[in-house]
Amino acid sequence: MEKRPTRERILDAAHELWTTVGLARTTTKEIARGAGCSEAALYKYFAGKEELFVAVLSERLPELAPLLDRLSADPGKGTVEENLTEIARQAALFYAESFPIAASLYAETRLKARHDASMRRLDAGPHRPLEQLDAYLRAEQAAGRVDAGADTFAAASLLLGACAQRAFAYDAKAGKEPPRDVDTFASSIARTLMGGIAVRT
Structure with a gap:
């Protein structure tokens, strides 16, 4: 089965972790691990947690x-x-x-x-x-x-x-x-x- 694009996996992982753990207590390192990528790869798509938060709100909710x-x-x-x-x-x-x-x-x-x-x-x-x-x-x-x-x-x-x-x-x-x-x-x-x-x- 083809792996989903990295950006999509990052959004999914962030959404899942923020729903269960909360925004404040989740690090970008944990999100990257959940997405199956490096933290550096996460920062290729999002400048930081806030930009990722806006993307999750607009694309996953x-x-x-x-x-x-x-x-x-x-x-x-x-x-x-x-x-x-x-x-x-x-x-x-x-x-x-x-x-x-x-x-x-x-x-x-x-x-x-x-x-x-x-x-x-x-x-x-x-x-x-x-x-x-x-x-x-x-x-x-x-x-x-x-x-x-x-x-x-x-x-x-x-x-x-x-x-x-x-x-x-x-x-x-x-x-x-x-x-x-x-x-x-x-x-x-x-x-x-x-x-x-x-x-x-």
Whole structure:
């Protein structure tokens, strides 16, 4: 059987280790060992752990950022409520997978500060989905499909905040199942949000 490309194996190993051990406690040496390559080979593909973290978020976790980019670039497709439902679904899945990875950073103040500085350099971080969703809602507002008086940033914050809170409050792996499945949750969040941002007639 053909061996997977080195970069793919590095992403897989990082994702697996960060999910089980945590970001803060995993070294690049351990990731390289898990990928079956040298640490030098890892650094050929990624400048450091932070760049690898961004790649894992964008390539191994549910596709929240690409979805938001697509919708912002081409508003007017589907209904706004349908789009918000899919955004909420992807966001709920994304936060459920990314929280366990990043949680260990909060235990080490110095490491978190270094990580945050790297995220700013890479123009990445938890603010990006919020800015992307706000951009999408503003595009729909300009197209006349969201009320002209709606606060798009507040609406984006409410939707993503609800999805992040769901991931924080419930952990299926630890036996704490959310009271609603992700599809029911997403459609309910979108429908509720539309009550505040729908075009007034």
